[in-house]
Amino acid sequence: MTEQHSKHAVVLLSGGLDSATALAIARAEGFLCHTLSFDYGQRHRGELECARAVATIGGAVDSNLVTIDLSVRAGFGGSALTDEIDVPKDRLKGKDDKGIPVTYVPARNTIFLSMALGYAEIIGAFDIFIGVNAVDYSGYPDCRPEFIKAFEKLANVATAAGVGGKDSFRIHAPLIKLSKAQIIRKGLELGVEYSLTRSCYDPTPDGFSCGRCDACILRLRGFEEAGAKDPVPYVR
Amino acid sequence: MTEQHSKHAVVLLSGGLDSATALAIARAEGFLCHTLSFDYGQRHRGELECARAVATIGGAVDSNLVTIDLSVRAGFGGSALTDEIDVPKDRLKGKDDKGIPVTYVPARNTIFLSMALGYAEIIGAFDIFIGVNAVDYSGYPDCRPEFIKAFEKLANVATAAGVGGKDSFRIHAPLIKLSKAQIIRKGLELGVEYSLTRSCYDPTPDGFSCGRCDACILRLRGFEEAGAKDPVPYVR
Numbered sequence: 001m002t003e004q005h006s007k008h009a010v011v012l013l014s015g016g017l018d019s020a021t022a023l024a025i026a027r028a029e030g031f032l033c034h035t036l037s038f039d040y041g042q043r044h045r046g047e048l049e050c051a052r053a054v055a056t057i058g059g060a061v062d063s064n065l066v067t068i069d070l071s072v073r074a075g076f077g078g079s080a081l082t083d084e085i086d087v088p089k090d091r092l093k094g095k096d097d098k099g100i101p102v103t104y105v106p107a108r109n110t111i112f113l114s115m116a117l118g119y120a121e122i123i124g125a126f127d128i129f130i131g132v133n134a135v136d137y138s139g140y141p142d143c144r145p146e147f148i149k150a151f152e153k154l155a156n157v158a159t160a161a162g163v164g165g166k167d168s169f170r171i172h173a174p175l176i177k178l179s180k181a182q183i184i185r186k187g188l189e190l191g192v193e194y195s196l197t198r199s200c201y202d203p204t205p206d207g208f209s210c211g212r213c214d215a216c217i218l219r220l221r222g223f224e225e226a227g228a229k230d231p232v233p234y235v236r
Numbered sequence: 237m238t239e240q241h242s243k244h245a246v247v248l249l250s251g252g253l254d255s256a257t258a259l260a261i262a263r264a265e266g267f268l269c270h271t272l273s274f275d276y277g278q279r280h281r282g283e284l285e286c287a288r289a290v291a292t293i294g295g296a297v298d299s300n301l302v303t304i305d306l307s308v309r310a311g312f313g314g315s316a317l318t319d320e321i322d323v324p325k326d327r328l329k330g331k332d333d334k335g336i337p338v339t340y341v342p343a344r345n346t347i348f349l350s351m352a353l354g355y356a357e358i359i360g361a362f363d364i365f366i367g368v369n370a371v372d373y374s375g376y377p378d379c380r381p382e383f384i385k386a387f388e389k390l391a392n393v394a395t396a397a398g399v400g401g402k403d404s405f406r407i408h409a410p411l412i413k414l415s416k417a418q419i420i421r422k423g424l425e426l427g428v429e430y431s432l433t434r435s436c437y438d439p440t441p442d443g444f445s446c447g448r449c450d451a452c453i454l455r456l457r458g459f460e461e462a463g464a465k466d467p468v469p470y471v472r
Contacts, residue, residue, distance in 0.1 A: 066304065066305070067304070067305040068302065068303070068304050068305075069302070069303040069304075069305065104396075105354075106237050106351055106353070106354040106355075106357035106358055106396070107351075107353040107354030107357060107394060107395055107396060108354070109394070110350040110353060110354070110390065110391075110394045110395075111347070111350040111351060111354060114343055114346040114347040114349075114350040115343075115347060115351075117342070117343040117346060118341075118342040118343030118344070118346070118347060119342075121342035121343060122342050140398045141393065141394060141395055141396055141398070142394045142395070144393070147251060147390070147394050147395045150386075150388055150389055150390040150393050150394070151394075153386055153390075154346065154383070154386040154387055154389075154390050155346075157377065157380070157382045157383050157386050158343060158345070158378045158383050158386070158387075159342060159343055159346075159348045159377055159378070160342070160377055161342075161399075162377070163377045
């Protein structure tokens with residue numbers, strides 16, 4: 001499974017713009033990609049349909065969904081992305097807010113990467129792709145290079161494959177130092193179908209993006225700076 | 237929540253002997269304990285009932301169950317503990333086998349600790365207890381001090397609470413250097429009700445332990461060395 005001509009990789013896929021671009025980069029680097037998405041009771045459920053479509057059109061070998069039922073909201077509560085807390089609007093307009101926003105989900109990327117690690121070990125893969133981004137990242141601690149580095153180190157002491165000595169795990173975060181505009185330019189070069197992706201934290205029931213949450217503002221600004229038009233529908 | 241007189245801790249609880257002892261130690265150290273158990277499709281489902289009983293009798297503030305539904309077995313497949321692979325019997329009798337056995341579940345403790353970390357952050361706790369043991373540990377890479385240390389480091393870069401500077405996460409593995417006999421002696425001193433715990437990888441449907449899998453052999457040997465009688469029922 002780990003021979004050069006058939007490298008397998010696990011790609012975390014949310015249905016958003018960044019992870020769709022990360023998938024395209026993994027494919028361009030020659031990996032056979034197995035995507036992993038999570039149903040953790042997020043409010044914007046449409047992203048799971050987006051993730052499936054992105055995996056299919058993006059050329060993944062297979063796409064997988066893990067459901068986490070949190071009777072007590074353990075691990076994922078306490079965030080505007082899962083609870084009845086209002087998603088902040090217009091927060092990023094005109095200023096750079098570097099605080100940690102209420103849309104932060106405790107330990108989310110740690111949990112996602114842990115699951116990806118277990119899955120990678122099962123299929124014999126040593127490469128994991130995650131579309132985190134430290135530039136336009138809205139202040140999440142688990143989107144920083146220090147976090148990726150610490151997880152990679154953990155992966156190689158935590159697993160039979162990691163301590164086995166044949167190969168070691170690599171956590172790829174190819175977008176981590178790119179601006180949103182650079183991510184979009186890269187994705188357009190690689191033919192990413194951005195019409196299938198959604199970024200909005202608070203879409204309407206029929207799938208229109210709000211245009212005002214942090215994620216929408218960063219996305220719209222990114223397309224503008226990349227000199228391209230965002231193909232997804234907005235409320236206004 | 238983090239004042240000295242009311243320290244909260246998250247305690248991972250499996251229903252087995254080790255984690256029941258870890259809970260008793262956390263309680264003895266003055267922590268208000270919130271237990272976290274996982275339903276991940278394990279074959280020996282009775283352990284979840286044991287975990288609940290241990291939490292109640294062991295004086296936990298609350299006990300929580302997280303269900304992980306793995307449509308593709310992602311993260312937890314490829315192990316005799318979840319799949320239709322035979323649990324090895326009589327493997328440990330008369331020799332110390334240090335290889336990684338088929339009962340190893342890929343990245344299990346990484347996933348469990350990640351969930352515990354998210355939960356701890358939500359309730360404002362900085363202390364997490366896990367009953368791993370590196371002495372009699374059956375060869376699991378994620379039961380070693382290197383793993384615990386790497387996870388603790390990760391926790392403090394992965395979370396808003398960890399980077400916030402007010403306190404830092406501590407992963408407690410109080411059993412890590414103890415033999416099974418030492419764990420049992422410690423637990424008996426602290427009044428652990430071992431009759432509520434189960435360790436067997438392959439119990440009968442009515443809850444009798446097999447007496448022959450790695451876990452049973454280590455447990456029986458531990459009680460013998462501790463000069464105590466194991467109160468749970470065995471097939472023979």
